[in-house]
Amino acid sequence: MGFPLPIELLREIFINLHSEEDHADLFCVAFVNREWCKTAIPLLWESPFYSMTKETIWRCLNIRTYISGIKEESRNILIEHGMDLKSSPVGTAFDYTSYLQNIDLWNIKTAIRHYLIETQKKGLDFALSKTRLLFQILYMHFLDRSRGIKKIVIKNAQNMICLMDDLITLSFLKQSSNKFTGLKEFHSDLYAGNDFSNFYKLMSGCSKNIVRMNIHVKTIQEGDALATLVKSQNKLKHLKITSQSNCYIPVFQAIEYQKSSISCLRLKDLNFQKITKRALEGLMSCNLLRSLSILNCTGFKIVNLQPLSFAFPNLQKFEYGCDYNQEKFPEEFIIGILQTSGHNMKKLVFNDFKNNKHSHELINAIKFYCPNIENLKLQRIAFYQALTLFQNCIHLKRIHFDGREIFDTDSLLYKLSQNVPPSLEIMEIIMLFQKPWTITPKTLEKFLKNSRPSFKLLRIHHDSSSPVFVGPKKITTFNEQHFNIIRKYGVKLYMSSSFDPDYINPIIIPEEPITIRRKNQSAVIDDDLDLDFITTTEFHSPSIIVNIHTITTNYTDHNVHIHNTTNITQPISLVSSFFSTFFGSH
Known part of the structure; x- marks a missing residue:
């Protein structure tokens, strides 16, 4: 038998195998032997409710x-x-x-x-x-x-x-x-129901070590209570604020107390029209901020927010999104952000679905102010804009753009192939399903050849100009000759459409194995039923449950007998056995 690894080292290895969304690898190591099982089980049961589908x-x-x-x-x-x-x-x-x-x-x-x-x-x-x-x-x-x-x-609270x-x-x-007392993350999406300001006040008294907070402000009382919660933290690093009213202003004022630690700020559904001078100053005090997201926010033109755009010189990521309001793209504000952050900016994301054509001024700002940009997601751009970015953003690793209005597509890809950034790994393109790009196999091969060895993935999404399906029942952008070239250079390809995958299959290279899914035979349940409106004669008061726990009960330690299963010959049956053993039979 080989030299056994220390438990501490095993745990560090297992942590890297483990995520809240996927427990599969960690399940496997629990079968190896007694020590591995005893190390893996605590990690599996840290988040038992997060991996459910x-x-x-x-x-x-x-x-x-x-x-x-x-x-x-x-x-x-x-x-x-x-x-x-x-x-x-x-x-x-x-x-x-x-x-x-x-x-x-x-x-x-x-x-x-x-x-x-x-x-x-x-x-x-x-x-x-x-x-x-x-x-x-x-x-x-x-x-x-x-x-x-x-x-x-806490999410979907209107039903709970x-x-x-x-x-x-x-x-x-x-x-x-x-x-x-050791709470590190608090995510609350309480956008309906009662006022929960007392809950936040109680939290601020005992939870002072939160580093990541996601809050939805819906009343004035909640705004004041959440401001107290923000102030009481020792070292808050990530904060997301959502509000459809002006109740967020006290929270903005409280941000100043975290100016030395906060590095990531996400603002969603906020109306800056009535923002106060003190609230704006609180926001501007966070000059160590490295990531800023502004999503579905309004009031840029009514209130002069331009000073805010010059407040974050250390910014490395900026995201702007607008999907349902008619707010005009705040180009001057965003160019100020780019100018101030300059060489520090590494990631830009724009999801402006209402005003989604980028101007020459914005592309030039990216070109001149952000030479170290690595990740870029844009909306509709023109032929020359795509070429400009390839020629000047030499550190680019990932680019996403909407190319539905680019017509000389084969010529563009050919010119891009002559100016591929040496670090480019992923390129994502949106085009029309009815009018896909025309790319010759020769041009595709030249692009892939010149993008070696860094290039790994080409993603193409085919949007529809009409909700009614018209045209072939398959994606026709590439043919088998294109696919063979992609296989030759060892690049991954993923082509999808906005239509149902069961109607128009996506194209994936290398081909993924078919996964057989077990049908869910359980009863149909409406998870959106509101428990508060269920007609029932029973009401279970929390005091009943509290009283029964006043008696101290000693827990008996159970002997654990786990056979060494190093030589696994039937992994499928063992996984099934593992579920049964550790989640069912005891």
């Missing part, structure tokens, strides 16, 4: 496992309310709840509802009526056993107002508040 969420075996770990008093309450817990015998191989660090309220609610339908077999009405009770039981179990919560995500009430009531009890 509509195809797999119905299993919800993690809920079943958590129920096996709850206290006897809690089990008795669930049984008294008609729940069958035979699928969750008492005791688990690991103390899974102690590993929990990330809470996503929407996914927990959805997982609970699916669990109730799949295991209780009493219909949708029963599942809806018991969702809140089971949430209260499990949430108190999470707070009781978890070593500390590091991330909270009663659960939000429970979250507020249960989270900041005296015996629970210490679980949030």
Whole structure:
């Protein structure tokens, strides 16, 4: 047997195999031996509600496992309310709840509802009526056993107002508040429902180490409370503010308290028309900012925001987006941003769908002020503009542009091939499905040859000029001769369209293996049902759940016997066995 790696080193390796969206690699290493399993399991159970999709969420075996770990008093309450817990015998191989660090309220609610339908077999009405009770039981179990919560995500709250009430009531009890002292991320999209200013005030008293915050301000009281929350942080780095009213202004004023630490700021749906001088000064004080996003914001012309464009000399990324309002593209403001950031600017993203033709002045500003640009996403540009960027942005790694108004396309690609930035890795082009670019195989080969060895991916998206499908039922931009050239140079190709992929297949090179998906046989559930408007005679007060947890219960340590499975010969059956072992049977 080889020299065993230290547990600390194993954990660092496994962390790099692991993400909230994909647990597959981490599942595999848990089969190797006892030590690897003991190292992988805590990472798998840090975020058990983040990797669920509509195809797999119905299993919800993690809920079943958590129920096996709850206290006897809690089990008795669930049984008294008609729940069958035979699928969750008492005791688990690991103390899974102690590993929990990330809470996503929407996914927990959805997982609970699916669990109730799949295991209780009493219909949708029963599942809806018991969702809140089971949430209260499990949430108190999470707070009781978890070593500390590091991330909270609250979204789609208009369908979970009663659960939000429970979250507020249960989270900041005296015996629970210490679980949030290590909170690092807080994402709240509370754009409907009651006022949650008290929740934010309670958070500001015990959670002072948040580094990433995403907040939606909808009332004056919430704006003041969120301003207090922002002020109370020791080192806030990332902040996203969304608001459809002027309630965000106190938060802007509070940003000044984080000016030495904040590096990323995202502003969405804000109206700058009534911004105060103090709020603007608070924003301008963040001169260490490295990333700024302005999305669907209005009032650039009504209020003089030009001084703001000269406030961020260290900016490396800037994003501007506008998808539904008629606000004119704030070109002067954006050119000021580019001029001030200069050589520091590495990434520019423009998603201006209403005014999506870029001017000669903007392209020249990118050319002269941002020579170190690496990532560039533009809307519609002309022939000469594309060529100008290739000739002057020599550090460019990725470029995306809308080329539907470029007509001499073969000539353009030929000229681009003569001026390819040596670092270019990805090029993404939008063109019309009905009138795709005409590119000869010879020109394509010249481009790919001159872009070696850095170039890796060509993405082409075919938009439609009409919602009604007219034309061939396949993408005709390239033929087999083009495909052979792409294979020859080892470049990846992805061609898609705005039509349904089942109607017009995307073209992918190298060809991806066909994945057989298991059909979801669970009951159809409307996840948008609002629990607050369900007619039921039961109301589960949080105080009931709080009282049953006043009794201290000692947890018994379970002996874990895991056979060495180094020589794996049947990976598919082992993965299935792993799900059954660690999420089901105990």
